[in-house]
Amino acid sequence: MSLYGGRPRLPNRINREGGVPSRRRASSPARAPRRPPRGPRTRRPAPRLPGSLARASTGLVSRYCGGTLSFEQRVPGRLGGDTQPRRALDPSTVGRPLQRDARLDYARPGRRDRIKLHSGRRSRPVSADDTHDRRLRECKRRLAAGEADTDAVVLFPGSNLQYLTGFDEDPGERHLLLFVTPETHALLCPELYEEQVLxxxxxxxxxxxxxxxxxDPRAATAATAEAVGVADADRVLVDERLWTRFALDLRAVMPDAKLALATELLGDLRIRKDDDELDRLRAVAEVTDEVSRAVRELDPTGWTERELAREIEARLLEGGCTGPSFETIVGSGPNGARPHHSHGDRTIEPGDPVVLDFGGRLAGYPSDxxxxxxxxxxxxERFREVHRVVREAQRRAVETVEPGVPAAAVDRAAREVVADAGYGERFVHRTGHGVGLDVHEPPYVTGENDRELEPGMVFSVEPGVYLADAFGVRIEDLVVVTEDGHERLNDSSRDWQAAGWSRGSPASGWRGRSPPTTSWRRSR
Structure with missing residues (x-):
């Protein structure tokens, strides 16, 4: 469905692969059709961008939802009623279809520089303050200062490489390795990637x-190590996700080097998000909030979990995300008691508690x-009590977040509420995990993590209680540690009642309703 009603036409390749099952069911005299027939396809508005991104934007492109973006009148700001005058688009982009992997270029937070629209395969989001050059310089500074007691760091396609260079590529069988030393850096690059990297x-x-x-890729690796001066290195940090075959090649070309993990150097650098990262995390969190609100307006009783998961993912795409940030979790009834159940063919029945755990990815960053x-x-029975306990546990844990507080204290705050209510043994996972380029990264909010929280850290707070063969309850928001406390990135309703829910009778209040429209659209 589009974000505000009507079913979307998803990409043909998704339909061919069976990703979107049909929701049509045979009608019976006892049960009327759930929705009116779909009318003619119309252009749908898309949700607004938050904060400084809204004030700076000229467009937003989804990887799968091709087309050109245009503004109608105004771009809403993040605070209520705040608007900015429309800005003209680059005439060269108007009416021209964009390639499917077009992306955003973000302006520096607080500036009025516009977000530029780049078409092309995975066009790099370039920040106005040369973010990736700054990160590379900081990495070299730390190497020179001996902070990790190492001669070099070697990175592989993944989030570490993306963090330092902006290059976002899936791992492959070819040798693509970034060597960084205190004095220089070099990317061992297959020829077919050369122009893309540039x-x-x-x-x-x-x-x-x-x-x-x-x-010979091993000879090329050896030549690169020689060129940057690490052929005789004593200690080299390598990417945690480096494939074994490449690790063995590195060991062959640097035989004297002891290999360790790049987290020793990059962990502290990545754990505190800069303004560019925080702006992107706020943007994708707001899209996810909009989807959460819209999904509450549905009546998915009679659907399977898989159908609702596909619905959520379709709305994330309509909202501008390039896709889900992880496999969407729809756990209805007893399936909700399995914390990492994804989704299946169980039919959602009226009165089922349904755990919805989802997120999208926008401009490289995920939501959760x-x-x-x-x-x-x-x-x-007992659901209302359990939901109240989990919600209070989450509130208490979030209120604990501020600089200088150990991560373990946040975990303890949530766990004490659950234990006092008699459900301590049913809270079977950590309270949270960090979120950045990876949807799961440090800091981890566990009872054993005594690391003190620092401004710029971003992590989830997600207590849960799971009653086997009955239901589960989990509530999760992302939280940023600020200079004087914390900021929630999510503000959609945490109540359990869907729109139109009424005690003892089928929900019926949402059919035909749509959330408020916004002032920009995607035109085809």
Whole structure:
């Protein structure tokens, strides 16, 4: 469905692969159709961008939802009623379809520089303050200062490489490795990636060591290590996700080097988010909030969990996300008592508690939110009590967040509420995890983590209680540690009642309703 009603036409490749099952069911005299027939396809408004991104934006492009973006009148700001005058689009982009991987360029927070629209495969979001060059310089400074007692760091396609260079590529069988030393850096790059790297990063051609499929990749690796001066290194940090075959090649070309994990150097650098990262996390969190609100307006009773999961993912795409940030969790009834149940073919019944854990990815950064919702009828016995306990545990834990507080104190605050209510043994996972380029990264909010919280840290707070063969309840928000406390990134309802829920009768108040429209649209 589009974000505000009507079913979307999803990409053909998704439909061909069976990703969107049909929701049509045979009608019976006892049960009327749930929705009126779909009318003609119309252009739908898309949700607003938050904060400084809204004030700076000229467009937003979804990887899967192709088309050109245009403004109608005004771009809403994040605070109520705050608007900014429309800005003209680059005439060269008007009416021209964009390539499916077009992305945003973000302006520095607080500036009025516009977000530029770049078409092309995975165009790199370039921040106005040369974020990736600054991160590379900081990495070299830490190496020079001996903070990790190492000669170099070698990175592999993944979040560490993306963090330092902006290059976002899936791992493959070819040798693509970034060598960073205190004095220099070089990217061992397969020839077929050369132009892509130059277009999507600020790495100049002088920092590329290009090899072709006709070359010996191990010889190219050895030549690169020699060029940056680490062939005789004593200690080298390597990416945690480096494939074994590449680790063995590094060991062969640097035989004297002891290999350790790059987290020793990059962990402290990545754990505190800069303003550019926080702006992106706020943007994708707001899209996720909009989807959460819209999903509450549905009546998914009679649907399968899989159908509702596909609905949520379709709305994330309509909202501008490039896709889900992880496999969407829809756990209805007893399935909700399995914390990492994804979704299946169980039919959602009126009164079922449904755990909805989902997020999208926008401009490289993910969101992660969980709500537990009931549609259509009274929930099971004890559900209201359990939901109240979990919500209070989450509130107490979030209120604990401020600089200088150990992560363990946040976990303890949530766990004490649950234990005092008699459900301590049913809270079976950590209270939270960090979120950045990876949806799960440090800091981890556990009872054993005594690391003190610092401004810029972002993590989830998600207590849960799970009653086997009955139901589960989990509530999750992302939280930023600020200079004087904390900021929640999510503000959609944490109540369990869906829109139109009424005690003892099927929910019916939402059919035909749509959330308020916004002032920009995606035109085809």
């Amino acid at each position: 277009a999507e990063t600020t790495l100049g051609r002088e920092h590329l060591r290009v090899w072709s499929d006709a070359d 939110q969980t709500r537990t919702v009931v549609w259509g009828d009274d929930p099971p």
